[in-house]
Amino acid sequence: MKEFAQAVGGDRVNVHLLLPPGAEPHTWEPRPSDIIRLSHADIFIYTDAEMEPWVEGVLESINNPKLFIIEASQGLPLLSIDNLSQLHDDNFVKKKSTHGGVDPHFWLNFEYDQRVVDKIANALSKKDPEGAEYYRTNAEKYKKRLQGLDLKYRKELSNCKCKEFIVGGHAAFSYLANRYGLKQISLYGINPNSEPTPKKMAEVIKLARKYQVRAIYFEEIVSDKLAQVIAKEVGAKVLVLNPGANLKRKQIESGVTFLSLMEKNLENLKYGLICK
Numbered sequence: 001m002k003e004f005a006q007a008v009g010g011d012r013v014n015v016h017l018l019l020p021p022g023a024e025p026h027t028w029e030p031r032p033s034d035i036i037r038l039s040h041a042d043i044f045i046y047t048d049a050e051m052e053p054w055v056e057g058v059l060e061s062i063n064n065p066k067l068f069i070i071e072a073s074q075g076l077p078l079l080s081i082d083n084l085s086q087l088h089d090d091n092f093v094k095k096k097s098t099h100g101g102v103d104p105h106f107w108l109n110f111e112y113d114q115r116v117v118d119k120i121a122n123a124l125s126k127k128d129p130e131g132a133e134y135y136r137t138n139a140e141k142y143k144k145r146l147q148g149l150d151l152k153y154r155k156e157l158s159n160c161k162c163k164e165f166i167v168g169g170h171a172a173f174s175y176l177a178n179r180y181g182l183k184q185i186s187l188y189g190i191n192p193n194s195e196p197t198p199k200k201m202a203e204v205i206k207l208a209r210k211y212q213v214r215a216i217y218f219e220e221i222v223s224d225k226l227a228q229v230i231a232k233e234v235g236a237k238v239l240v241l242n243p244g245a246n247l248k249r250k251q252i253e254s255g256v257t258f259l260s261l262m263e264k265n266l267e268n269l270k271y272g273l274i275c276k
Contacts, residue, residue: 001017001045001046001047001072001107001116002015002016002017003257003258003259004045004113004116004117004120004142004258005043005045005120007117007138007139007141007142008117008120008121008124008135008138008139008142009120009124009135009138010134010138012124012128012131012134012135013124016037018030018034018037019246021246021247021248021249021251021252022221022246022247022248022249023221023246024221024222024246025051025052025245025246026051029054030054030058035058035061035062038058038059038062038064038067039062039063039064040064041064041067042066042067042068042127043067043068043069043070043120043123043124043127044059044067044068044069044070045070045072045120046069046070046071046072047071047072047073047104047106047107048071048072048073048074048078048102048104050102050103050104051104051105068123068126068127070119070120070123072106072107072116072119073102073104073106075115076106076112076115078102078103078104078106079102079103079106079174079175079178080101080102080103081101081102081103081189103171103174103175105172105173105174105175105243105245106175107175107244108172108173108175108176108243108244109175109176109178109179110146110147110149110150110153110179110262111146111150111179112175113146114143114146114147117139117142117143117146118139118143120135120139121135121136121138121139145259146259149259149262149263150179152266153176153179153180153262153266154179154180156266156270156275157180157181157182157266157269157270157273157275158180158181159275159276160270160273160274160275160276161273161274161275162211162212162213162272162273162274163181163182163183163273164182164183164185164207164211164213165177165182165183165184165185165213165215165217165241165269165272165273166185166186166204166207166208166211166213166216166217166230167184167185167186167187167216167217167218167219167227167241168187168216168217168218168224168226168227168228168229168230168231168238169186169187169188169217169218169219169222169226169227170186170187170188170189170219170222171184171186171188171189172186172219172243172245173186173241173243176265182269182273185204185207187200187201187204187226188200196226201226201229201230204230205230205233205234208230208233208234208236209234213234213236213272214236214237214271214272214274215231215236215237215238215239215268215271215272216228216230216231216234216236216237216238216239217238217239217240217241217268217272218238218239218240218241219240219241219242219243220240220242220248221245221246221248224238237271237272239268239271239272240264240265240268241265241268241269242261242264242265244258244261244262
């Protein structure tokens with residue numbers, strides 16, 4: 001969301017990410033300094049109450065009548081956690097939802113991202129009418145980059161030997177899987193702090209052997225321990241699949257972006273799915 005806002009706002013805005021580098025977004029909570037920052041902000045962008053359950057309470061506690069709030073997921077057709085493209089078993093217990101039982105990782109659908117970019121451009125234009133044309137131009141430029149990324153994924157994942165990919169962590173990639181005709185198999189649901197049962201581990205290992213996977217994926221800001229266990233059992237390589245929710249400090253300093261993360265994801269997926 002920060003990258004989208006910066007791309008649209010350019011040098012007419014000052015964009016700040018509340019989430020510290022390397023923090024896990026599902027469990028992070030704002031500090032007093034963050035609440036003070038929100039009290040003086042013009043626009044606040046968040047994904048939804050499933051991803052940031054602290055938002056409602058914080059917004060009720062601040063006095064900032066000029067604050068324009070963008071719930072990025074509003075109006076988007078979100079996936080139900082009851083229909084995630086992942087392996088389920090009788091021991092899988094879904095995290096209780098605070099917002100209709102939906103999967104909040106919608107930004108891994110690049111068509112949805114284009115709609116969010118438009119929302120940001122509209123909000124900035126209302127706050128700063130003199131810059132409206134500037135924001136619209138920037139939004140169109142960035143949307144073209146998202147369109148290009150979407151087309152690249154569609155083309156390069158269309159001719160792969162495998163359609164199944166295994167994540168040794170939580171089910172963050174259902175939107176990506178659904179858009180490109182893939183199947184995500186994850187060790188647990190949308191809560192990254194869950195722990196798989198031994199039965200679930202055994203079933204995932206069995207599926208990894210069945211599909212003869214070449215790679216097991218993990219997220220950089222979540223431990224790779226379980227992915228390593230599965231990979232060792234089936235003789236697969238361990239690769240990163242980044243959901244793009246946050247960056248580590250070194251990544252920020254080296255200029256890593258959401259778009260470059262998604263390019264790397266595509267490269268790693270193509271290896272694991274054996275794509276021509």
